[in-house]
Amino acid sequence: MEKRSGRLIVFEGIDGTGKSTQIQLLHHSLQQRNIPSVTTREPTDGHFGQRIRALYRNRQTVSREEELSLFLADRNDHVTTLIGPALNAGQVVLCDRYFLSTAAYQGALGLDPQAIIEANNRFAPDPDLALLFELEVAEAIRRITEKRGEHPNDFEQFAYLQKVDTVFRQMRLPYIRRLDASRAPDHIHRDVRSLVDELLGLR
Numbered sequence: 436m437e438k439r440s441g442r443l444i445v446f447e448g449i450d451g452t453g454k455s456t457q458i459q460l461l462h463h464s465l466q467q468r469n470i471p472s473v474t475t476r477e478p479t480d481g482h483f484g485q486r487i488r489a490l491y492r493n494r495q496t497v498s499r500e501e502e503l504s505l506f507l508a509d510r511n512d513h514v515t516t517l518i519g520p521a522l523n524a525g526q527v528v529l530c531d532r533y534f535l536s537t538a539a540y541q542g543a544l545g546l547d548p549q550a551i552i553e554a555n556n557r558f559a560p561d562p563d564l565a566l567l568f569e570l571e572v573a574e575a576i577r578r579i580t581e582k583r584g585e586h587p588n589d590f591e592q593f594a595y596l597q598k599v600d601t602v603f604r605q606m607r608l609p610y611i612r613r614l615d616a617s618r619a620p621d622h623i624h625r626d627v628r629s630l631v632d633e634l635l636g637l638r
């Protein structure tokens with residue numbers, strides 16, 4: 436692996452826990468302090484990310500192994516073209532979902548979460564910090580439904596998200612920090628900022 440001078444901070448959790456909201460708040464706070472940072476997300480807008488989004492938009496199904504391969508291919512591209520270069524350039528990379536999402540979502544389909552993490556470790560750098568947003572599934576679905584004014588998509592069915600949530604709650608990795616996502620956005624942001632400031636040596 437090349438020299439890394441930047442920091443990789445990932446936002447993880449089931450849909451509707453406020454990841455996008457918190458990534459924007461943190462990005463703004465880093466920009467205000469002139470700390471070079473970039474936001475990005477997975478699935479990406481690249482070739483494989485677009486294929487993934489098209490699959491669930493059109494309610495198509497593929498085998499869980501094919502689904503896993505698509506997420507791994509998307510991440511491989513992401514690491515090569517954006518995450519790796521940004522880290523080498525000394526940037527703080529804020530990523531909305533990363534490989535813990537694969538372990539949790541594809542793990543919830545019956546694949547082994549630990550084996551998924553190991554497959555990722557062959558090409559994807561570990562995050563320096565994984566902020567894991569925890570929220571009752573019913574509340575997460577309520578927020579998504581309210582936001583979109585529509586029924587949850589295939590990825591957002593209650594029973595599936597319950598399984599995803601269970602895998603997330605069982606994860607034990609040194610870079611994971613759990614946050615109670617049921618609180619007001621500014622309260623959560625205060626905790627996010629405190630963890631990030633500690634990581635970046637800003638306090």
Ligand SMILES: Nc1ncnc2c1ncn2[C@@H]1O[C@H](COP(=O)(O)OP(=O)(O)O)[C@@H](O)[C@H]1O
Nearest residue numbers: 450451452453454455456578579582618619620
């Ligand atoms: N702390 C919060 N409390 C209540 N609603 C929230 C909170 N954070 C975000 N929301 C709202 O919930 C919905 C989902 O938030 P979002 O940030 O898009 O979540 P995610 O990226 O995890 O899917 C949005 O409508 C957002 O405005």
Ligand SMILES: Cc1cn([C@H]2C[C@H](O)[C@@H](COP(=O)(O)OP(=O)(O)O)O2)c(=O)[nH]c1=O
Nearest residue numbers: 450477478506532533536537540541590591
């Ligand atoms: C990154 C990743 C996402 N996903 C799922 C989680 C989400 O339900 C879905 C799309 O991610 P996301 O863009 O976060 O969803 P939305 O824009 O609807 O909030 O992809 C996986 O199943 N595996 C993965 O590795």
